[in-house]
Amino acid sequence: MASRKPASASKSAPAVDIGIKAGDRAKVAEGLSRFLADSYTLYLKTHNFHWNVTGPMFNSLHLMFMDQYNEQWTALDQIAERIRALGFNAPGSYAEFARLSSIREQAGVDAPEWKAMVTQLVEGNEAVCRTARKVLATADKAGDDPSVDLMTQRLNIHEKNAWMLRSLLQ
Template identity: 80%
Template structure:
């Protein structure tokens, strides 16, 4: 009869909780969490911009864009939680302030209360969705290299959404 292999005891943190041991070393988890934090910042900034444009769109495309923007920002809002929770599952704090998002984001904010005309809103949202895609791809490469399949899956799904949003918005300008 073969002897059962003794189970190793998990390392204990200074706080007395078991150390994270999910099969991804701490350095790789940190790199992935940093990439996801930048992705969260871009996603949140795009969410806020989309919501702003939903409130402030005017002109002949009002109804169509008002509804499209609402559909997009609602979907984006739900995704924010998933991204932040993935960062937490990797053992790091998720960024959660405007200052952190401004520092980390590559999406350009729409400053002030003077909303652009609808075509410029659409152009900016195309650019914002594509910026989110670029940031997602950087984080995805880190996650893939480390064998972090849950992060790869999350980022792949988000890429599909943002690429589709960019395409649909761009189609309005053609």
Template identity: 75%
Template sequence: MTSTTTGSAKGAAASTAPLIDIGIGAGDRKQIADGLSRFLADAYTLYLKTHNFHWNVTGPMFNALHGMFETQYTEQWTALDEVAERIRALGFNAPGSYAEFTRLSSIAEEPGLGDTADWREMVRQLTVGNEAVCRTARAVLKVADAAGDDPSVDLLTQRLQVHEKYAWMLRSLLQ
């Protein structure tokens, strides 16, 4: 009978997940995850805006912008998953609803530009949006770096390179 009881106890203990011990304290992990959640909200809002403009761009720059926007939103979509998975690896739930993204994002939603939207206004908004994503990434990067969270620092550094490049390319169209 003792072996059955011990076996059951071991089985119960084995099914319980151990506490997270990745070398970053719980408080730091929470602060980084909160920052990454804000970054995810900004990135998702920018993704939606980019996809919207891909669908609705018109005018003499249609072909160039339609293709550019598609390239950007496709790349952004893949990156969203990496950010959400990093939040999960730190032990927290990633935001995943429009309500959460709206609450967390620094990028204002500007629904439906309608038929009056000029391609220049779309490009301007995406330039500003990419720069907002960069500012959020930099703020979180500082927190992650101070906590020794190299994977988050690496992820944010890669995203900064992409969004700075997008901002430069978009701004160049307006000069």
């Protein structure tokens, strides 16, 4: 897979020189792009389930999903801005997200029942964690402490979300 394209710079703008080699920045930006795609896909799924949840757990899940998608929405901007700080363009289309994401959408238009929603969100949060760990390792090797910090923060949140959601199924 080709790495993310560098952000276009005007002829008067200096090259990115933040103390991380260009090749390392490209590897981290590629990983962050995959992480952004996973995060956006999970955000969409969580928001969809917020809208469409029914059943005896409606109120609890409706509120839990809202808290999670609101937090996820804010994080998307932080991830994209980190890609930009590394000197690369962030992906921003459904086509790019679909190509980059490890989280696959479920076929069909009918909303699943609440337990299936919760199961899918556990799996989605865990997928985001797996991607974050890969990016964290790449960023750590490159000496990119801000990206390591961002991935550590995101891991903490998504691991907690997966645990809380999984607890509903026990």
